[in-house]
Amino acid sequence: MTSRSQHLIYLAQSVADERPAFFDIKGAGAGDRDTNEFMAILRDRAHAAFGHDFAEKEICGDNGLCVDFYFPEEETIVEVALSLRNPLSEFERDILKAIMAKEAGRPVRQLLFISKPGATKRCSQPGARAIAGWVERARGINIEVQELRVGRAV
Numbered sequence: 001m002t003s004r005s006q007h008l009i010y011l012a013q014s015v016a017d018e019r020p021a022f023f024d025i026k027g028a029g030a031g032d033r034d035t036n037e038f039m040a041i042l043r044d045r046a047h048a049a050f051g052h053d054f055a056e057k058e059i060c061g062d063n064g065l066c067v068d069f070y071f072p073e074e075e076t077i078v079e080v081a082l083s084l085r086n087p088l089s090e091f092e093r094d095i096l097k098a099i100m101a102k103e104a105g106r107p108v109r110q111l112l113f114i115s116k117p118g119a120t121k122r123c124s125q126p127g128a129r130a131i132a133g134w135v136e137r138a139r140g141i142n143i144e145v146q147e148l149r150v151g152r153a154v
Contacts, residue, residue, distance in 0.1 A: 004050060004071045005078050005112050009146050011045045012080065012114050016148045023116060023150050035082055039068075042080065060100040067097055075109040077101065084145065085118030091128060098141050111135075113145045120145050 002010075015038055016022045026034055043055040046069065057070040059077075069078040079094040095111060102108040113119065122128065123145050132143040 003074055003076075004054070005069075005074055005076045005110075007049060008042075008046055008069060008078055009112075009114055011049060012042055013148050015041050015045065017151070023148075038082070039080060059104065059106045060097050061104040063100070065097050065100065067094075067101065070101075070106070072107065075107040076112055077108055077110070078112045078114060080114045081119070082114075082116050084113055084115035085122050087122070089122070091123065092131065095131060095135055095141075095143065099135065099139055102139060102141065108141055110142045110144065113143070115145060115147055117147050117150065119147050 019034075019038065022034070022038070025031070043053075046055060047053045054069045054071055056066045056068070058064060058066050059070055060067070067077045068080045070076070071078070077094075077098050079090070079097075081090050081094060083089050084091060091113075094113070098108050098111040113123075123132070123143075135141050135143060
């Protein structure tokens with residue numbers, strides 16, 4: 001049986017496959033609009049596939065911070081971090097949200113990033129590896145990065 005988080009990766013790949021310019025670097029304005037459109041489609045498809053809305057969950061305490069998707073039965077947060085390949089990304093902020101969610105009493109054992117190609121390489125650098133290792137040792141949260149593939153479904 002496929003987990004919801006794994007099915008979400010499949011859905012994200014499907015949406016990316018339908019968008020010919022998805023992997024192109026577009027810049028701040030156009031890139032933000034493209035990402036917002038991608039996320040709206042992904043949220044709609046995930047809701048239809050799962051029969052429940054797991055998106056934009058405020059699970060990090062009373063601070064208003066949201067995670068992209070939260071699957072409580074899997075104890076998994078999924079962040080769609082398409083710019084994770086960039087030197088300045090949401091990597092650390094999303095990890096902090098996972099820690100805050102756990103401290104707020106939510107079961108979290110995994111933080112899954114869905115990103116564009118290059119994210120795995122960036123997250124394999126010493127600093128990112130050190131942060132991920134500390135989070136796993138100190139907080140029991142495993143961090144995984146899954147890259148969407150150009151022209152190839154998952």
